[in-house]
Amino acid sequence: MQELEKDPEAYHYIEVMACPGGCVGGGGQPIPTTDRIIAKRIAGLYGIDDDATIRRAHENPLAKEFMEQYISSLSAERQQQLQRFE
Known part of the structure; x- marks a missing residue:
């Protein structure tokens, strides 16, 4: 935010991400009913990532x-x- 305040015209687009539980529990996802569901989604995604051939x-x-x-x-x-x- 400090960089933005210095020169706001230097940016065309700013994305802010602050979903509870990360993106897994946030925008565009089914609304979780419990923290347990979010935790299971997170574990599932980490598992998929761990098994991926290309990770970056x-x-x-x-x-x-x-x-x-x-x-x-x-x-x-x-x-x-x-x-x-x-």
């Missing part, structure tokens, strides 16, 4: 191909605009 976006072959074929052809300034995250 930058290791995904399709993402790598996209970066090589599209993003790398853009100017450095445009690359930074599209890839900026904090």
